[in-house]
Amino acid sequence: MSKQTGCRKRALRPCVRLTMPSMPRYLAMIRAAVGCLAGQEGFSDETIDQCVLATDEALSNVIKHGYACSPDGGIEVILRPICRAGRTGLVILILDRGRDTNPTRIGGRDLCDLRPGGLGVHIIRSVMDKVQYRRRGGGGMLLRMVKFKDSASARPDSSGSSRLASGTN
Numbered sequence: 323m324s325k326q327t328g329c330r331k332r333a334l335r336p337c338v339r340l341t342m343p344s345m346p347r348y349l350a351m352i353r354a355a356v357g358c359l360a361g362q363e364g365f366s367d368e369t370i371d372q373c374v375l376a377t378d379e380a381l382s383n384v385i386k387h388g389y390a391c392s393p394d395g396g397i398e399v400i401l402r403p404i405c406r407a408g409r410t411g412l413v414i415l416i417l418d419r420g421r422d423t424n425p426t427r428i429g430g431r432d433l434c435d436l437r438p439g440g441l442g443v444h445i446i447r448s449v450m451d452k453v454q455y456r457r458r459g460g461g462g463m464l465l466r467m468v469k470f471k472d473s474a475s476a477r478p479d480s481s482g483s484s485r486l487a488s489g490t491n
Contacts, residue, residue: 398417416464449469
């Protein structure tokens with residue numbers, strides 16, 4: 323551990339790359355990988371659960387909305403431990419080539435609208451510290467989520483939306 327930053331010194335922070343078809347039955351393997359890596363990085367059980375939940379919600383949204391439940395789409399998940407300004411964390415990238423959408427239009431439904439479903443984006447923004455959606459060149463979307471080890475959850479701002487990443491991590 324570095325005395326200045328508290329981060330482990332590594333020449334290269336490793337990443338894990340997983341590819342899955344757009345089929346819900348493969349979600350369990352991705353959940354297991356996220357949980358395993360977050361555990362190895364020293365996250366608390368509560369924070370591990372938050373990372374797993376956000377990833378599962380995001381992938382379910384890609385399957386349902388990006389690929390319209392078609393099983394022939396591909397989804398790439400990249401898990402990368404990070405150390406920035408003395409804070410350790412985990413970046414979770416989800417890349418797809420499904421239907422893209424304007425990132426400013428991605429939002430959860432009104433929480434006063436009591437009915438099943440439709441809370442995935444709200445959950446993701448509530449439990450992760452940084453969330454950023456981007457269109458990919460050539461079609462599809464990229465979702466970048468960050469969770470820091472020393473945080474319980476992202477704190478919504480006064481408008482009720484979670485902080486968005488600047489893309490610098």
